[in-house]
Amino acid sequence: MRSDVYHIDVESAQEAHRAYHCCGDVFLSQRKREEGRVVVVMSDGLGSGAIANVLATLTASMALNFTLKKQEVERTAQIIMDTLPADGEKQLSYATFIIVDVESDGETRIIEFDNPPVLLFRKGEPTPLLREVKEVQSRAGGQRKMSISHFFLNADDRLVLMSDGVTQSGMGRATMPFGYGLENVSRYVRNLLRRDTSISSYALSRAVILRARNNDLMQPQDDMTCGVIHFRTPRRLLVCTGPPFSDSRDGRMGEMVRDFEGRKIVCGGTTSQIVSRVLGVPLEVVLGGETDGLPATSRIPGIDLVTEGVVTLSRVVEILKGLRVGGEMRGVGPAWDIVRMLHSSDEIYFLVGTRVNIAHYDPTLPIELEARRTLIRRIIRLLESKFLKETHVEFI
Amino acid sequence: MNKAIEVKICVGTLCSVMGGSDLQLLEEHLPQEWQEKVRIVGSTCLDVCKDREKYGNPPFASVDGTIVPGATIVSLMELIREKIERGENR
Numbered sequence: 199m200r201s202d203v204y205h206i207d208v209e210s211a212q213e214a215h216r217a218y219h220c221c222g223d224v225f226l227s228q229r230k231r232e233e234g235r236v237v238v239v240m241s242d243g244l245g246s247g248a249i250a251n252v253l254a255t256l257t258a259s260m261a262l263n264f265t266l267k268k269q270e271v272e273r274t275a276q277i278i279m280d281t282l283p284a285d286g287e288k289q290l291s292y293a294t295f296i297i298v299d300v301e302s303d304g305e306t307r308i309i310e311f312d313n314p315p316v317l318l319f320r321k322g323e324p325t326p327l328l329r330e331v332k333e334v335q336s337r338a339g340g341q342r343k344m345s346i347s348h349f350f351l352n353a354d355d356r357l358v359l360m361s362d363g364v365t366q367s368g369m370g371r372a373t374m375p376f377g378y379g380l381e382n383v384s385r386y387v388r389n390l391l392r393r394d395t396s397i398s399s400y401a402l403s404r405a406v407i408l409r410a411r412n413n414d415l416m417q418p419q420d421d422m423t424c425g426v427i428h429f430r431t432p433r434r435l436l437v438c439t440g441p442p443f444s445d446s447r448d449g450r451m452g453e454m455v456r457d458f459e460g461r462k463i464v465c466g467g468t469t470s471q472i473v474s475r476v477l478g479v480p481l482e483v484v485l486g487g488e489t490d491g492l493p494a495t496s497r498i499p500g501i502d503l504v505t506e507g508v509v510t511l512s513r514v515v516e517i518l519k520g521l522r523v524g525g526e527m528r529g530v531g532p533a534w535d536i537v538r539m540l541h542s543s544d545e546i547y548f549l550v551g552t553r554v555n556i557a558h559y560d561p562t563l564p565i566e567l568e569a570r571r572t573l574i575r576r577i578i579r580l581l582e583s584k585f586l587k588e589t590h591v592e593f594i
Numbered sequence: 595m596n597k598a599i600e601v602k603i604c605v606g607t608l609c610s611v612m613g614g615s616d617l618q619l620l621e622e623h624l625p626q627e628w629q630e631k632v633r634i635v636g637s638t639c640l641d642v643c644k645d646r647e648k649y650g651n652p653p654f655a656s657v658d659g660t661i662v663p664g665a666t667i668v669s670l671m672e673l674i675r676e677k678i679e680r681g682e683n684r
Contacts, residue, residue, distance in 0.1 A: 467606040467638030483605055483636025485618050493610040494618060494636050507607055557608050557643045565611055 204353060205432035205544035206236040206300050208586060209399035210425040211407040211524045213363075215246035216417040222250025223361045223423035224258040229586045230266060234302025236586070237265045238427060241295045242313060242361040246421050250293075257282060257293035265297050271309050275334045275344055296359050304351035304429055311344040314365045317358040317384055322391040324384045351429040356402070358387055363422035364406060368413030378413050398542055399426035403524065432588075434460030435543035437536075439507055440551030440570045441468045442594045451594055452476025454549055455501075461543065463536060464498065466507030469551060474498050490531030503539065505532040508558065511573040514540075518580040540581060548591040550574050598633040599677050601670060602656040606639030614653030616667065623667055624674075632674055658682070 206229075214221040222243040229236050241258040243250030257278055264274040274297070282292050294312035308316050308327070318325045329345040351357075360383065369377035383406065390397060390405055397405075406424040436458040442451050455462060455473050464470045474481035479499045487495060492513060493506035513533035518540075521527070527538055540546060550571060558567045574591065581587040603617045621634050642649040642661055650663025657673050 468641075471638050481638065483638060485603065485605075485634065485636045486621070491615070493607065493615060494605040496636070496638065506605065506610065509607055509610060555607075555644075560608075563608075563611055567607065567611070 203431065204302065204304060204429055205588070206302075207399045207428040207430060207544060208236060208238055208425065209403050209524060210240075210423060211400075211403040212424075213407055213411050213418045213422045215363075215419070215421050216414075218247040218421075220248045220251045221423070222246040222254055222421040223363065224251065224254040225423050225425050226258045226262050227425075227586060228262060228266060229588075231582075231588070236300045236427075237262055238298040238300075238359070238425060239265070239295060240313070240359050240361065240423060240425055241293050242363075242421065242423070244292045250421070253282060253293040257295050261295050261297050265299055271297075271307070271346060272332060272334055275309065275311060275342075279334060279342060294361075298357060298359065298427060300351065300427065300429065304355075306347075306349055306351050306357075308347040308357075309344060310347075311342070314360055314362055314380055315345070316347075317380075317387065319356045319358065319387060319391060320352060321354070322388065322395060324388060353430060355429045356391070356399075357427040358383075358402075358406070359423075359425040359427075360406065361421060361423040363418065363420035364410040364424055366420060367410035367418070367422065369419065371413070371415075374413065378410065399428045400524070400541070402426045432544040433542065434458075434545045434547065435463065435539055436460060436547045436549060437463045437465065437540075437574075438473065438549040438551075439465035439469055439511065439574070441466070441472055441553045443552040447594055448472045449476055451549065451551065454594075458547070460545075460547075461502045461539060462500070463503045463505070463539060464501050465505050465511055465536075466551075468555075469507065470496055470498060470501075470504050473501065488530050490529070490533070492532050495532050503532070503535055505536065508567050508570055508573060510536070511570070511577070512568055515573060515576050515580070518577060518584070521584075523584060540577075540587070541585065544588060546581060546587055546589045548574050548578065548589065550591060550593050552593050598631055599674055599682065600656075600658055601632060601634045601674065602637040602640070603634065604638075604640045604652075604654045604656075605636050606643070608639075608643045609653035612652040614655075614665070617653060617655055617665055617670070620667055620670055623671060628674065628678065631678055 208227045210225040212221050225240045227238040239258045239261045241254040243254035260278050296313045297309040299307045327347045329347050333341050365380050366377035368374040403424045403426045410422050438455050482497045492510050496504040498504050510533050514536050517537045578589045640654050643652050653665050655662045655665035
C-alpha cells in the first residue's frame with residue numbers, strides 16, 4: 199500500500215438546459231475522512247428539468263450510499279436498475295450513472311453505466327483505461343451492460359467525467375453535425391493542461407462547461423455536467439487568528455507561523471502585531487484598497503494575506519454559506535480573498551488564539567460580534583461538509 | 595526641515611464597527627495645500643479601546659502621537675488645521 203500523502207481534489211461545474219431552471223444532471227461527492235476515501239457519483243436523468251433531477255438524484259444518492267458502504271458493484275447497479283424504471287423496448291434507462299471510488303493511496307474503481315466514458319489524463323496526456331464489461335440482470339427482465347475499471351492513480355493524474363450534454367453539445371451545427379464528441383473534449387482538456395499544468399479542478403471543469411455552452415451558442419440544448427478529480431500532493435494553508443491566551447505563548451504562535459510549510463493568512467490586528475514582532479518583520483497597514491466595506495488589510499513579509507479579525511471572518515462565513523459548489527468566486531475584498539485561498543487549498547490548518555477581547559462584548563456596539571472560536575468552527579463545518587476540505591484546528 | 599503631521603487611523607475591529615472605516619477617506623478631504631504637510635497611515639489596534647475611562651470612546655485615531663477618541667473626519671481636519679496654524683509641521 200502506497201503512503202498516504204496525496205490529496206483527492208474534486209470539483210464540478212454544471213449548466214441546465216436553456217428552457218429549465220433545474221438541472222437534470224446530479225453530481226455528488228463525499229469524503230470518508232477516517233478511510234481517506236472519496237466517492238464521486240454523477241447521474242444524468244432522462245430529459246431535463248425537475249423530473250430528470252428527481253430521477254438523477256435518486257440514482258446518484260443510492261449509488262453514493264451503497265458505494266460508501268462498500269456494497270458490491272453489481273449489486274448496486276442491480277438495485278438501482280430495479281428501483282428506477284427503464285424503457286425495455288429502447289433499452290433506455292431513466293437515469294445513467296458513473297461511480298468513481300478513490301482510496302487515499304490512489305486505488306480507484308470506476309463504474310460506468312450509459313454515460314460518456316471517463317477520461318484519464320496522466321502527465322497531461324489522455325491515457326486509455328482498461329475496462330471490463332459486465333452484464334447486470336434487472337428484475338424487469340432486462341440485461342444491461344456496465345463497464346468497470348480498477349487501477350491506481352499516479353501523482354498529478356486527473357479524471358474528467360461528463361454527461362452527454364457536453365459530448366453532444368453543438369449537435370446540428372454545420373461544423374459539428376454529430377456534436378462536439380469525446381475526442382474533441384479530450385483534445386480541449388489536453389490543451390488546457392499543456393497551457394497550465396497546475397490548473398485547478400474548479401477552473402478545468404468550468405472551462406469544459408463553458409466550451410460546451412459555446413458550442414450550443416450560449417443556449418444549452420441539454421443539461422451539462424463536468425466533474426474533475428485531481429490526485430495530487432496537498433496544498434496546505436494556515437489561518438492564524440486571535441492572540442494567545444497568555445502573552446508567554448506569543449513566541450510559540452510566531453514560531454508556528456514561521457515554520458508552517460504552505461500559504462499563510464493572519465486575521466486580526468493584535469495577531470498580526472504579534473506575528474510581526476516575533477518574526478522581526480515590518481507590518482504595514484494598507485489604506486485605500488478595495489475592501490468591500492471591511493477594515494483595511496495589511497502587509498507582512500512572508501505572509502500571503504493579512505486582514506482584520508472577526509468582522510472579516512463573519513463575512514467569510516456568509517460567503518461560504520451562500521457559495522454554490524462549482525459557483526463563481528469573483529467577489530472583491532479581503533473576505534473573498536480568504537475564501538478563494540480556502541477554496542484552492544486542500545489541507546487547512548487553523549491556529550486560533552483564545553484570548554478574549556472584552557471590548558468586543560460591549561452592548562453599545564452597533565453590531566453583534568460573534569466569538570472567534572464560534573466563527574472558526576462554522577467555517578470548518580462549511581469547508582468540510584460543503585467543499586470536502588481537510589481541516590485541523592489548534593487552540594493556543 | 596519640514597516634518598509632516600502624522601495621523602494614524604486605527605483599523606482594528608472595534609474602531610471599524612464604531613464608524614472608523616470612514617476615517618480611511620480622510621486623505622480625500624485634505625485640501626491641496628495640506629497634502630504635503632500631513633502623512634496619513636493606517637494602524638492596527640492602538641490598544642486603547644479597553645480603557646474607555648482613560649481614553650474615551652472609539653473610533654480612535656492619533657495625531658502626532660496624541661490619541662483622539664470618537665474621531666471623525668471633521669474633528670481630525672480641525673486638529674490638523676490647528677497644528678498647521680501653530681507651525682507644528684515645521
